Amino acid sequence: MERILILDFGSQYTMLIARRIREMNVYCDIVPFNKIPAITPDIKGIVLSGSPSSVRAENAPQPDLGGVPAGLPILGICYGAQWLAWSRGGNVAASGTREYGRAMLTVKDAQDPLLKDVPASSQVWMSHGDTITALPAGARIIASTEAVENAAFRMEGLPVWGIQFHAEVHHSEFGKQMLRNFVLGICGCAGDWTPDSFIESTVAALRKQIGTDKVVLGLSGGVDSSVAALLLHKAIGDQLHCIFVDSGLLRKDEFSSVLESYKDMGLNVKGVQAADRFFGDLAGITEPEQKRKAIGRDFVEVFNAEAAKIENVRWLAQGTIYPDVIESSAVPGASVTIKSHHNVGGLPKEMKLGVVEPLRLLFKDEVRRVGKALGLDPVILGRHPFPGPGLGIRVLGEVTREKVAILQEADAVFIGALRRWNLYDDVWQAATILLPIKSVGVMGDERTYEYTIVLRAVTSVDGMTADWAQLPYGFLAEVSNDIVRGVKGVNRVVYDICSKPPATIEWE
Numbered sequence: 001m002e003r004i005l006i007l008d009f010g011s012q013y014t015m016l017i018a019r020r021i022r023e024m025n026v027y028c029d030i031v032p033f034n035k036i037p038a039i040t041p042d043i044k045g046i047v048l049s050g051s052p053s054s055v056r057a058e059n060a061p062q063p064d065l066g067g068v069p070a071g072l073p074i075l076g077i078c079y080g081a082q083w084l085a086w087s088r089g090g091n092v093a094a095s096g097t098r099e100y101g102r103a104m105l106t107v108k109d110a111q112d113p114l115l116k117d118v119p120a121s122s123q124v125w126m127s128h129g130d131t132i133t134a135l136p137a138g139a140r141i142i143a144s145t146e147a148v149e150n151a152a153f154r155m156e157g158l159p160v161w162g163i164q165f166h167a168e169v170h171h172s173e174f175g176k177q178m179l180r181n182f183v184l185g186i187c188g189c190a191g192d193w194t195p196d197s198f199i200e201s202t203v204a205a206l207r208k209q210i211g212t213d214k215v216v217l218g219l220s221g222g223v224d225s226s227v228a229a230l231l232l233h234k235a236i237g238d239q240l241h242c243i244f245v246d247s248g249l250l251r252k253d254e255f256s257s258v259l260e261s262y263k264d265m266g267l268n269v270k271g272v273q274a275a276d277r278f279f280g281d282l283a284g285i286t287e288p289e290q291k292r293k294a295i296g297r298d299f300v301e302v303f304n305a306e307a308a309k310i311e312n313v314r315w316l317a318q319g320t321i322y323p324d325v326i327e328s329s330a331v332p333g334a335s336v337t338i339k340s341h342h343n344v345g346g347l348p349k350e351m352k353l354g355v356v357e358p359l360r361l362l363f364k365d366e367v368r369r370v371g372k373a374l375g376l377d378p379v380i381l382g383r384h385p386f387p388g389p390g391l392g393i394r395v396l397g398e399v400t401r402e403k404v405a406i407l408q409e410a411d412a413v414f415i416g417a418l419r420r421w422n423l424y425d426d427v428w429q430a431a432t433i434l435l436p437i438k439s440v441g442v443m444g445d446e447r448t449y450e451y452t453i454v455l456r457a458v459t460s461v462d463g464m465t466a467d468w469a470q471l472p473y474g475f476l477a478e479v480s481n482d483i484v485r486g487v488k489g490v491n492r493v494v495y496d497i498c499s500k501p502p503a504t505i506e507w508e
């Protein structure tokens with residue numbers, strides 16, 4: 001499989017470079033700048049990322065490109081370009097005014113292959129405190145901005161380019177075109193890494209890895225574990241044993257409906273009803289992290305007990321995805337990857353299971369594309385994220401069966417209305433929260449003293465930051481009415497209008 005190697009110097013945009021390259025149907029890997037693998041023929045080119053560091057700093061990240069053949073194309077972006085210039089005898093200095101934001105790029109050499117189909121003048125995005133003040137011998141300017149003369153350069157006679165702007169960000173109008181020129185033109189990649197080709201090669205690899213062994217996998221109802229299951233099922237059929245645990249903390253009727261849809265997909269799945277155990281272990285616990293621990297422990301124990309019943313199982317499959325496995329670069333001030341939470345894991349050591357992770361090369365949107373190509377139920381495919389501890393962290397304070405039942409009813413009203421009003425896909429995540437306080441209300445002639453439900457709906461890209469969704473008043477009025485009228489035990493509904501930060505998406 002042909003690929004591009006991205007050397008990471010700790011820029012917040014490194015993942016974005018990878019996304020852009022993969023959008024061209026070309027596979028790429030992100031590796032720390034100081035862990036360059038052996039350059040095999042499948043590697044068609046190298047991109048050097050940006051960095052929060054300065055090449056002039058004492059502990060500046062210094063890659064060792066000694067093992068890279070002279071003919072292999074290299075593109076340095078921002079810090080990467082500055083390092084290319086600096087390490088070849090050019091000069092880099094503080095830019096005085098930080099070069100930040102939009103700038104107009106003027107092409108100086110329209111014949112250069114990196115600038116093919118890029119107009120004479122276009123907007124680019126700058127974000128650096130240093131600038132290249134002198135190019136090394138043998139370098140030639142191919143584009144400039146008003147403030148930055150050496151905005152883009154090429155080493156004469158070598159397939160080496162540097163650009164000081166961020167071609168990967170949306171604000172660089174022809175940035176995608178330049179990256180295409182590099183990857184598809186200069187590096188000569190075919191661009192044939194599609195969901196179908198991924199499925200074909202992964203299925204073949206899984207068959208080879210697993211042979212006639214049995215594999216166990218924990219399904220959660222979410223996209224990742226479902227796509228991992230479908231891929232494995234395509235590869236090894238009923239040798240795959242799936243386990244889906246009902247913690248009692250899922251949405252209303254979710255256990256039965258998702259189990260049905262897994263069965264419809266032909267999966268060999270065992271549903272395990274374990275709500276009593278979860279509620280028992282949650283009794284008396286009010287602190288959020290303790291609740292998470294209790295729920296996590298129960299998951300692992302229930303899963304293990306069920307897995308132990310499968311004779312001769314040799315492998316544990318997990319829905320780990322690419323952002324979980326990228327090793328972050330050891331650059332001071334580098335952006336930190338927030339790890340996602342995994343709920344099922346830690347099978348007993350004595351079971352000695354090998355680990356299979358068929359999605360470990362994919363970003364979330366790529367998992368969705370593969371899921372779609374595998375025919376995954378669109379309802380599962382488009383589902384909002386749902387936390388592993390489920391409604392256990394949406395009933396604030398102590399979790400009881402009764403409170404969860406109230407919350408499930410209110411939640412079903414809210415989610416149902418989002419779908420009916422065609423708002424479900426406009427929202428990144430929606431939740432209802434049951435507050436542990438009661439307030440006074442009046443229904444008919446009677447005074448009531450009942451619970452409050454919070455509605456939470458956010459827009460977001462990755463859940464790290466989020467805005468509260470500006471849902472129509474008419475919609476909110478309908479949901480509020482339907483909950484207060486239809487859900488016994490609730491007499492008040494409020495809407496959370498706080499963004500993240502400072503508020504988190506979940507209330508616990």
Ligand code: XMP
Pocket residue numbers: 292341342343385386387388389429463464500503504505506507508
């Ligand atoms: P917060 O509340 O941190 O949530 O803004 C960000 C995203 O993470 C989800 N979340 C969890 N997911 N286990 C999970 O699997 C957890 O303990 C957990 N806590 C929060 C949350 O639903 C949102 O999508």
